[in-house]
Amino acid sequence: MSEQNPEIRKGLAGVVVDTTAISSVNPETNSLLYRGYPVQELAARCSFEEVAYLLWHGELPGDDDLEAFEALERGQRDLAPNVRRAIDDIPTTAHPMDVLRTAVSVIGADDADSEFGALADPFAVVYPKALRLLAQLPAIVAYDQRRRHGLPYVAPRDDLDYSSNFLHMTFGEVPDAVVVDAFRVSLVLYAEHSFNASTFTARVIASTLSDVYSAVTGAIGALKGPLHGGANEAVMVAFEEIGSADKAEAWLDDALASKRKIMGFGHRVYKNGDSRVPTMRASLETLVEHYDRPDVLDLYTALEQAMETRKGIKPNLDYPSGPAYNLMGFDTQTFTPLFAAARVSGWTAHIIEQLSSNALIRPLSQYNGPAERHLA
Ligand SMILES: CC(=O)SCCNC(=O)CCNC(=O)[C@H](O)C(C)(C)COP(=O)(O)OP(=O)(O)OC[C@H]1O[C@@H](n2cnc3c(N)ncnc32)[C@H](O)[C@@H]1OP(=O)(O)O
Ligand SMILES: O=C([O-])CC(=O)C(=O)O
Numbered sequence: 392m393s394e395q396n397p398e399i400r401k402g403l404a405g406v407v408v409d410t411t412a413i414s415s416v417n418p419e420t421n422s423l424l425y426r427g428y429p430v431q432e433l434a435a436r437c438s439f440e441e442v443a444y445l446l447w448h449g450e451l452p453g454d455d456d457l458e459a460f461e462a463l464e465r466g467q468r469d470l471a472p473n474v475r476r477a478i479d480d481i482p483t484t485a486h487p488m489d490v491l492r493t494a495v496s497v498i499g500a501d502d503a504d505s506e507f508g509a510l511a512d513p514f515a516v517v518y519p520k521a522l523r524l525l526a527q528l529p530a531i532v533a534y535d536q537r538r539r540h541g542l543p544y545v546a547p548r549d550d551l552d553y554s555s556n557f558l559h560m561t562f563g564e565v566p567d568a569v570v571v572d573a574f575r576v577s578l579v580l581y582a583e584h585s586f587n588a589s590t591f592t593a594r595v596i597a598s599t600l601s602d603v604y605s606a607v608t609g610a611i612g613a614l615k616g617p618l619h620g621g622a623n624e625a626v627m628v629a630f631e632e633i634g635s636a637d638k639a640e641a642w643l644d645d646a647l648a649s650k651r652k653i654m655g656f657g658h659r660v661y662k663n664g665d666s667r668v669p670t671m672r673a674s675l676e677t678l679v680e681h682y683d684r685p686d687v688l689d690l691y692t693a694l695e696q697a698m699e700t701r702k703g704i705k706p707n708l709d710y711p712s713g714p715a716y717n718l719m720g721f722d723t724q725t726f727t728p729l730f731a732a733a734r735v736s737g738w739t740a741h742i743i744e745q746l747s748s749n750a751l752i753r754p755l756s757q758y759n760g761p762a763e764r765h766l767a
Contacts, residue, residue, distance in 0.1 A: 397755070397757050399757060402659075403754075404659065408586065408591075408752075409586075409594075409745075411585060411586070411741070411744060412426070412449070412744070413425070413426065413446060413583060413585070413737065413740050413741060413744060414426070414446075414583045414584065414585050414737070415585065416584060416585045416660050416661070416666075417666075418660050418661045418662060418663065421661070421663065421664060421666045422666050423584070423666040423667060425442065425445060425446060425582070425583055426445050426446065426449055426450070428445070428451075430579065430580060430666065430667060430670070431666075431669075431670050433445070433579055434576045434579045434580060434670050437451070437579065438552055438553065438554070438575065439552075439553045439554055439575055439578040439579055439582070439733070440457070440460060440461055440464060440552065440553050441457065442578075442579050442582050442736070443525055443582065443736040444456065444457065444460050446582060446583055446736050446737055446740040447514075447518060447521065447736070447739070447740050447743070461552075463522055463526075464522060464525065464526045464553065465526075465547075465549040465556075466526075466549065467522070467523050467526040467527065468526045468527065468529070468530055468547035468549070468556065469527075469530065469546065469547055470494075470527060470530045470531065470534065470544075471498075471501065473497065473501065474494055474497050474498060474501075474527075474531070475534065475544060477493060477494060477497045478490055478493075478494055478531065478534060478535060478538070479538070481493060483538065483539045486615070486724060487532065487535050487536070487722075487724050487725050487727070487728045488611060488612075488614070488615040488621075488727050488728055488731070489615075490531070490535045490728075491528070491531055491532065491535070491611055491728045491731055492608050492611045492612060492615075494531045495524065495528075495531075495604055495607055495608050495611065496604065496608050498523070498524065498527065498604065499602065499603070499604025499605070499607075499608070500604075502520065502604070505520075505602045505603070505604055506602055507597075507600050507601075507602060507603075507746060510600070510746055510749070513742075513743050513746035513747050514743050514747070516746075517603055517739060517742055517743045517746065518739075518743070520603045520604070520739075521603065521735070521736075521739030521740075521742075521743075524603075524604075524607060524735050524739065525732075525735055525736055525739075528728075528731065528732040528735055529547075529553070529556065529557040529560055529561075529732055530544075530547060530560060531728075532557075532561070532725060532728040532729060532731075532732055533545065533557065533560035533561040534560070535725070535728070536561055536721065536722050536725045537561065539722065542563075545559065545560045545561075545563050546560075547559075547560055551565065553578075554571050554574050554575040554578060555571050557574070557732070558570070558571060558574060558719075561720075561721070562720060566719070566720075567681065569677050569678070569681045570678065570681065570719055572674070572677070573674035573675070573677055573678050573715055573719070574719060576670060576671065576674045577671060577674065577712050577715060577716070577729070577733070578729075578732070578733040579733075580667040580670060580671055580708055580712075580733075581708065581712070581729075581730050581733035581734055582733045582734060582736045582737050583734070583736065583737030583740065584734075584737065587619065588613045588614075588616075588618075588619045589610040589611070589613040589614040589619060589620065589734065589738065590610065590734075590737060590738055590741050591613075592606075592609045592610050592612070592613040593606040593607065593609060593610040593738040593739075593741055593742055593745075594606075594741050594742070594745045594752065595609075595752045596609045596610075597741075597742040597745045597746055597749075598745055598749055598750065598751050598752040599751060600746075600749070603739065603742060606738070606742050607735060607738055607739070607742075610731075610734075610738045611731050614727060614730060614731055614734065615727060617652075617654055618652075620709070620727045620730040620731065620734075621727050622654045622655050622707070622709035622713075623655070623708075623709035623712050623713040623716065623726040623727060623729075623730060624713070624723050624724060624726045624727050625654035625655070625709075625713075626654050626655035626709055626710055626713030626714070627713045627714065627716075627717050627723045627726065628654075628723065629642075629646075629653070629654055629655075629694075630687075630690055630694075630713070630714060630717075631723075633690060633694065635686065635689075635690060636686070636689035636690045636692070636693035637693075639690060639693035639694040639697050640693070640697045642694075643694065643697045643698060643701060644701070647701060647702070653694075653698060653702075653704075654709070655706055655707060655709045655710030655713060656698050656702075656704045656705065656706055656707065656710065657704045657705075657707065658707045661705075661707070663705065664705040664706075665705065665706065665707040665708050667708045668705070668706050668707065668708060668710065668711060671708055671711040671712055671715065672691075672711045674711070674715060675687075675688070675691070675711045675712075675714060675715045675718075676688065678715055678718045678719065679718070681718075682718050684718060687714050687717075687718065690714075691710075691711070691714060695710070709730075712726070712730075713726060716729060
């Protein structure tokens with residue numbers, strides 16, 4: 392690369408910026424591996440807790456490891472009173488991702504030992520904070536949805552697994568097993584995806600030796616955008632705009648004519664379909680059957696087929712997860728915070744990895760402003 396004619400890759404498209412042992416996204420084989428395991432196998436057989444453990448530790452837990460891990464996670468699920476007060480002070484006109492971002496900041500400001508420190512052992516420094524955030528994000532997300540409906544905080548239950556407790560704290564009861572299972576699958580699929588925009592944001596912030604909470608707060612900000620995690624919310628908005636399957640084609644033609652991006656379709660890395668979609672679509676199908684809502688699947692399929700015909704672009708994970716979260720009873724604006732609650736496992740695994748072999752992330756740019764000039 393010469394200074395005169397540097398190769399510029401807008402959006403870092405196709406640029407390999409570092410190595411990672413956490414996950415591998417393989418568009419050629421349409422596969423996604425977490426620490427070597429296909430995500431479909433993990434989604435079929437593992438709890439979200441086991442997957443978070445795998446991402447952080449590099450191996451699946453044995454029985455004793457899992458028991459100890461679950462005890463730690465279940466023991467820290469409740470929110471401190473000042474975090475709840477901070478949430479209460481935020482107007483309900485604020486987006487739930489803004490609430491989540493703020494609540495994580497408050498948790499970080501409460502941690503008297505928030506700095507990375509000497510970095511002799513990044514895992515030892517980051518892991519307890521990562522686990523605390525993983526345990527507390529459901530309480531923030533659930534409470535925020537409830538207060539918007541005038542409902543009180545529901546205390547966590549330590550006899551429930553992560554997914555069941557999350558739903559219990561949101562809805563005040565644990566729904567049928569089929570619903571809990573679809574929710575668990577979504578969390579496993581959302582947990583990790585290599586150097587996506589929010590994870591890269593977390594790594595950039597970690598690379599300056601800032602702190603875990605700043606890195607996670609920044610990642611939440613990056614995830615909020617509709618080109619990234621915000622798309623699951625935007626999918627539902629589009630479904631509501633369309634209304635029914637018979638209107639999907641006309642809606643799409645209008646949207647494309649006005650140069651709109653169709654949310655939940657396309658991907659920077661997968662150009663021939665997102666490896667996670669079939670698994671999440673199968674879970675959506677179980678929900679459609681459970682709630683007897685074939686209209687949802689009809690609309691899903693109609694828009695997917697129209698998009699394939701018009702643009703040849705396939706859905707990403709946000710496409711099936713949006714309607715799935717809607718059927719479960721989550722508010723549309725709560726969808727991206729659910730993504731964040733799962734992805735905090737991946738973000739923090741990457742923060743540990745970044746710190747374990749750190750280099751300040753600071754690329755170059757080519758200047759194209761005015762030539763040197765001087766004050767008159
Ligand atoms: C879990 C996740 O975060 S997955 C991503 C979630 N985001 C979305 O669903 C938002 C909608 N999708 C998009 O905006 C894009 O597909 C992105 C941002 C995800 C990927 O973008 P890129 O890799 O930069 O692809 P790019 O934007 O260059 O698209 C290539 C072409 O396909 C078109 N295209 C890509 N996605 C879409 C879409 N969803 N709707 C309409 N056209 C699209 C682009 O307009 C572009 O067309 P052009 O060459 O005529 O200009
Ligand atoms: O990898 C990406 O760019 C976006 C994505 O699918 C994810 O973060 O899950």
